Amino acid sequence: MRAIKLTGGTVVELDPPRVERRDLVLDGAVIEGEAPVAEVVDCTGCLLLPGLVVGHTHAYSALAAGMPVPPEPTRTFKEILEKVWWRLDVALDEASLLASARVAALDAALSGVTCVVDHHESPSFIDGSLDVLRTAFEEVGIRSVLTYGATDRHGPEGAQAGLQECERFLEAVEGAALTRGAVGLHAPFTCSDDTLAQAADLAARTGAWLHYHAAEGPDDQAAARERWGERLFHHLEGLGLLTERTLLAHGVDMDPGEGEAVAASGAWVAHQARSNMNNGVGYAGRLAYLPKVALGTDGIDDDILAELKSAFFRRRESAGPTVWPDPVGALARGHQLAAAMFGAPLGQLSRGAPADVTVLAYDPPTPLTEGSLGAHLIFGASSRHVRDVFVAGRPVVRDGRPVGVDEARIRAEARAAAKALFARMD
Ligand SMILES: [Zn+2]
Numbered sequence: 001m002r003a004i005k006l007t008g009g010t011v012v013e014l015d016p017p018r019v020e021r022r023d024l025v026l027d028g029a030v031i032e033g034e035a036p037v038a039e040v041v042d043c044t045g046c047l048l049l050p051g052l053v054v055g056h057t058h059a060y061s062a063l064a065a066g067m068p069v070p071p072e073p074t075r076t077f078k079e080i081l082e083k084v085w086w087r088l089d090v091a092l093d094e095a096s097l098l099a100s101a102r103v104a105a106l107d108a109a110l111s112g113v114t115c116v117v118d119h120h121e122s123p124s125f126i127d128g129s130l131d132v133l134r135t136a137f138e139e140v141g142i143r144s145v146l147t148y149g150a151t152d153r154h155g156p157e158g159a160q161a162g163l164q165e166c167e168r169f170l171e172a173v174e175g176a177a178l179t180r181g182a183v184g185l186h187a188p189f190t191c192s193d194d195t196l197a198q199a200a201d202l203a204a205r206t207g208a209w210l211h212y213h214a215a216e217g218p219d220d221q222a223a224a225r226e227r228w229g230e231r232l233f234h235h236l237e238g239l240g241l242l243t244e245r246t247l248l249a250h251g252v253d254m255d256p257g258e259g260e261a262v263a264a265s266g267a268w269v270a271h272q273a274r275s276n277m278n279n280g281v282g283y284a285g286r287l288a289y290l291p292k293v294a295l296g297t298d299g300i301d302d303d304i305l306a307e308l309k310s311a312f313f314r315r316r317e318s319a320g321p322t323v324w325p326d327p328v329g330a331l332a333r334g335h336q337l338a339a340a341m342f343g344a345p346l347g348q349l350s351r352g353a354p355a356d357v358t359v360l361a362y363d364p365p366t367p368l369t370e371g372s373l374g375a376h377l378i379f380g381a382s383s384r385h386v387r388d389v390f391v392a393g394r395p396v397v398r399d400g401r402p403v404g405v406d407e408a409r410i411r412a413e414a415r416a417a418a419k420a421l422f423a424r425m426d
Contacts, residue, residue: 002038003027004393009043009359010368011349014050015332017370024048026355028393033351041388045363047381050347051114051356051391052304053334056211056249056270056296059104059118059133060092061085063418064299068425077217077281086153091424092122094132099417101136102410108142108302109396112358112386115143115338115346116302117247117270119184119211123154126161130169134179141396141404142389143356145341146173147184147211150199152192159195163202170208177392180341182247185212188232189223200240209245209341216250217281233258242267247337249296252276254286263290268337272298273311283318288325294337295330304334305383312378327374355393360385 006024013020027033070083092100108116116137122129130146137144146169150162162184170181183203185191191199203210214220215232224232233254236242244266251262251269262269271287275298287293295307308327315325335347345353362385368376389397396403 003033003035004390004395005037005040006043006048006357006359007040009046009048011048012373013349014328014335014347017328017373019368019370019373024349024357026357026390026393028355031349031351031353031355031357043359045361046387047360047362047368048349049112049358049360050335050349051358051389052112052331053294053338053346054108054113054116054297054302054304055268055294055334055337056117056119056247056272056298057104057302058120058299059101059116059136060089060097060120060122061299062100062104062107063096063414063421064088066418068422077279078219080279087425088421089121090123091421093125094128096417096421097122097125097129098132098136099410099414101133102139102405103414104302105137105140105142105144106402106405106407106410109140109389109402110386110400111301111303111305111383112360112389113142113302113304114356114358114389114391114396115145115342117145117211117296117337117341119147119149119213119249121149121151121162121186123158126158126165127168128165130165130181131172134173138178139405140402141178141394142391143178143338143342145180145182145209145211145338147182149184149186149212150195151186151190152195153186153190156192156194159191163195163198166208167202167206170206182209182211182341185210187213187216187220188236189219193227196239196241203243203245204240207245209247210241210243211247211249212241213250214248215253216276217279218253221253231255231258233261237261237265247341249298250276250281250284251287252281252284254284256286259286259289263292266292268292268294268340270294270296271311272296272307273314274298274300274307277310277314283314285318288315288319292333292337293330294334303383304331305377305381309378309382327377331377355390357390358386359388359390361387
């Protein structure tokens with residue numbers, strides 16, 4: 001493949017932070033390879049960042065804006081699940097899921113995201129659902145790690161079908177360039193002991209990652225107390241569901257001893273400040289003391305730079321003005337998570353790294369240095385500056401427009417699919 005050369009821009013590395021004026025050659029497989037240059041892209045006045053990563057989201061909820069409101073007000077997190085999200089996911093069929101996933105993949109790419117870790121549920125359409133998501137992400141041209149969240153909330157057959165979909169998909173994506181599979185659970189409080197044990201076994205047997213919600217609201221800890229007589233994360237540890245190939249979403253309700261257990265296990269946690277605020281579940285303050293925390297969007301707009309700002313402000317609000325969170329580290333840990341899940345050094349704009357790059361047309365109004373990079377990410381740059389996105393050396397977004405898909409058509413088809421989906425929800 002012929003290479004693309006990005007000239008005149010400022011290359012930003014996140015881990016460790018580095019800011020440097022230099023050119024980048026993307027040859028498809030690696031950055032700064034030896035391939036002849038086919039196209040030169042002028043990046044004067046631009047920042048070149050390692051492609052951004054969403055550590056946890058739900059492509060199935062991309063059509064949620066404007067959906068029917070719950071028949072009566074929601075009073076608890078469980079009622080938000082029952083009256084909002086579980087009404088939406090059960091109404092999804094193949095066509096509406098594809099429309100939703102195309103919007104999610106498109107919005108992620110337009111926000112500068114090159115890799116999405118997705119957690120999926122569509123109880124009326126399980127078998128083959130991950131193929132539908134894969135189609136959408138690969139059409140747009142970005143990376144994804146896909147899993148089905150197995151759950152017993154539609155009986156043990158539903159849980160089995162979910163785990164089978166994970167296992168089928170893990171085989172289907174073997175050797176794929178842009179896509180990976182994982183083993184998924186919804187959340188411990190909606191899973192039987194048998195389902196939890198089977199998920200741990202499947203992950204151990206296949207070497208796959210585990211991806212599930214844990215302690216998002218109070219329900220997981222309440223169920224752990226009732227069912228097992230111990231705190232949730234200690235029980236998960238005993239079940240083999242806390243390993244260095246585990247990604248937990250949320251971890252809001254976590255005590256200091258549980259935090260230590262999660263850290264010692266090497267498990268990753270995805271933090272979604274905006275979703276937690278929206279659901280009123282409280283602040284996940286324990287996560288500030290854990291080493292492996294990446295940011296996710298939890299189905300809200302796939303804009304990780306917006307999420308970064310919210311996480312920053314929420315931490316400052318909670319911890320007080322003497323605490324200065326590290327936005328550069330927060331983005332860098334997203335790359336570390338994606339690299340671990342992909343088995344490739346994503347996030348490094350250096351020789352031998354996969355050529356995933358986000359170009360921001362952000363010409364800083366004050367000097368940009370390693371020391372000021374974090375402040376520029378919070379108070380200056382945003383996803384409105386995303387100009388170009390390259391994944392594995394291929395252009396995915398150019399001049400703010402998707403390269404491989406028709407944006408207007410995706411949005412028009414989504415509106416039609418949403419109308420039918422909302423009618424099924426009512
Ligand atoms: Zn989630």
